[in-house]
Amino acid sequence: MAGAKTLEASLNRAKDLPRGTMLAASCTQEWDQWQNWDDTMSPEWGDVRAGGQDNW
Amino acid sequence: MKGVNKMIAIVKPIGNFCNLRCSYCFYHEKDQGSLFVMSDGILTKFLSQYKELRPEKATIIWHGGEPTLAGIQFYRKAIALEKKLWAPNQVRNLIQTNATTINSEWAVFLEENNFGVGVSLDGCRESHGLYRHTVKGENSFDLTMHGIEVLKQAGINPGYIQTVTKAKLGAAIKDFDFFHESLEASHWSYNVFLDLNNGAMSELNVSPDAWYDYVNTIINLWLANDDPKLIIREVETIVQGASGKTCRACRNNGSCGHYFCLEPDGTIYPCDRFINKEYCWGSLSDDNLEIILAGEKRRFFLQENRKSYENCVGCNWFTACHNGCGSHRVGGLSGKFYYCKSMKLLFGKMAETIEEFRSERR
Numbered sequence: 174m175a176g177a178k179t180l181e182a183s184l185n186r187a188k189d190l191p192r193g194t195m196l197a198a199s200c201t202q203e204w205d206q207w208q209n210w211d212d213t214m215s216p217e218w219g220d221v222r223a224g225g226q227d228n229w
Numbered sequence: 230m231k232g233v234n235k236m237i238a239i240v241k242p243i244g245n246f247c248n249l250r251c252s253y254c255f256y257h258e259k260d261q262g263s264l265f266v267m268s269d270g271i272l273t274k275f276l277s278q279y280k281e282l283r284p285e286k287a288t289i290i291w292h293g294g295e296p297t298l299a300g301i302q303f304y305r306k307a308i309a310l311e312k313k314l315w316a317p318n319q320v321r322n323l324i325q326t327n328a329t330t331i332n333s334e335w336a337v338f339l340e341e342n343n344f345g346v347g348v349s350l351d352g353c354r355e356s357h358g359l360y361r362h363t364v365k366g367e368n369s370f371d372l373t374m375h376g377i378e379v380l381k382q383a384g385i386n387p388g389y390i391q392t393v394t395k396a397k398l399g400a401a402i403k404d405f406d407f408f409h410e411s412l413e414a415s416h417w418s419y420n421v422f423l424d425l426n427n428g429a430m431s432e433l434n435v436s437p438d439a440w441y442d443y444v445n446t447i448i449n450l451w452l453a454n455d456d457p458k459l460i461i462r463e464v465e466t467i468v469q470g471a472s473g474k475t476c477r478a479c480r481n482n483g484s485c486g487h488y489f490c491l492e493p494d495g496t497i498y499p500c501d502r503f504i505n506k507e508y509c510w511g512s513l514s515d516d517n518l519e520i521i522l523a524g525e526k527r528r529f530f531l532q533e534n535r536k537s538y539e540n541c542v543g544c545n546w547f548t549a550c551h552n553g554c555g556s557h558r559v560g561g562l563s564g565k566f567y568y569c570k571s572m573k574l575l576f577g578k579m580a581e582t583i584e585e586f587r588s589e590r591r
Binding site for chain 1: 453454455456457458459460465469470472473474476477547548549585586589
């Protein structure tokens, strides 16, 4: 299919991310992704991924 | 409070101050008459208290206005302090700039200190010049492109953020080609323009249908190019969400309220989209950072954010979306995501594409 290489690369980049939080948990808990949190899950400004990452 | 020791800092050493007058900017109508730089006292207090919260791994995003207007000496001081407080490679510094002030001294400094650099660039000359103007009202494209060139010469490959307004919707293909082919960029992102307060620029708002069409066009171009190294934040987000993963982008992963934004006077807010008295969490002039972040005002913000999830009952894409960006909700933080419909369609369509891909591999 068209885009197979780029889609595969994107899925590979996503493969170590945690599963999404279900609605019930999100409404009642403080934010249960904390155990999985790392600094690559950044706010939009954190998406400036140039430089620095390799040494992180 | 859980998670305080993992919070990312957005630091605005000169607040809203900027050398450009981009007509769509949410700071455009704010005071641009005087430059107030964060004092050494606030900077030192912030870094030493942030180190207490995050002793081994910290992320600081330097933001504005135009953050380089604080002057390179400000950043030399900040980096020297960071080096005293943290061990090597424990702090990740990022800076978002319009690049118009970047010269070789800046570029070398940023490269030597391992900064991630994001440049605000709206696309080709014509697209960029629609709203990103100098004080004289001229297109800032050449100034920004010069800065990018200087950054590249110093070995920095910046990321790019482009703002999409209603006026720019028709340039999706042209601007994609500009970034991918002319600029040879490997990663960029799109900020959709939306002013829900009926401000002077709300006529530039992008409707949900138009945003769906725009992002869908970008996804199709991304697939057609089939370049595995090309990373577009909005596309990545949709792939992450559609494949059942937590999205990296704050607007879709439910982490609203898990950052803090420091203004030059020491006041602290949830995000630079929420800089107003109602959302002020406190000030470093009065309190310790940890006390502010664990305080009632932040707790209230988090509650309001969670309350907004009541709009998502029954939605299959909640885990991928979390009711979107808090500043894009109709009626305020607890309201419904303006682009709910667009994102549902985009996640659904991408899920079908992923299924097709996987079935071909079986």
